[in-house]
Amino acid sequence: MGFISLISIWIIPCFILMIMIAASIRKLPAYDLFVEGGKEGVKTAVSLLPFLVGMITAISILRSSGALDAFVQLLSPVLAFIGFPAEVLPLALIRPISGTAALGMTTEIIATYGPDSFIGLLASVMQGSTDTTLYVLTIYFGAIGIKKTRYALQVGLIADLFAILVAVFLVTMMFG
DSSP states (O other), X not given: OOHHHHHHHHHHXXXXXXXXXXXXXXXXXXXXXXXXXXXXXXXXXXXXXHHHHXXXXXXXXXHHTSHHHHHHHHHHHHHHHHTOOXXXXXXXXXXXXXXXXXXXXXXXXXXXXXXXXXXXXXXXXXXXXOOOHXXXXXXXXXXXXXXXXXXXXXXXXXXHHHHHHXXXXXXXXXXX
C-alpha cells in the first residue's frame, strides 16, 4: 500500500480524533456542539432551496426552449472567425450559472467529439478552469444575506471570461 493511500485512509479518523482531543482539553461538549452544527446545516440547506429551484428552472427553460441553440447559431460566424469552436459556447455560457449543467454539457461534448479531440480537450480545460460565479453569488451570498454583489459579479464574470480565453489559447497552442 502506497504512502498516499495510507494517508487517505487515516486522514479523516485522525482529524476527528484531534477534534475530540481538543474538545476534551478545552472541556467542551463535543457531541452537543456537533448536533448544534448539524441543526445549523439543515437550516442553511432549507434556506438555499428556493435559490436552487430558481436556478435549475431557469437553466431548464433556457436549454429546452431552444434559445441557447439559437444564440449559438447566431454567433457561429463570428466565433469561427476568431477561432472559437461554436460547440463549446453553450458550456462557456452555462458554466458561470451551474456546475452540474456544465458538467452534463462537458460529458455530452466528450461523448460526441471524443476526449482527445480539440473540442473535447477545450471543454475539459474550460470545465476545470472556470467557476460557477452566478451560482456562488446566488447560493452563498443569498444564504448569508449579502444583497450588494455588484463588484463580486463583475470580477467573477471577468475571471471566467479570462479563463475561457486562456483555455482556448492554451489548448490551441498545445493541441491545435
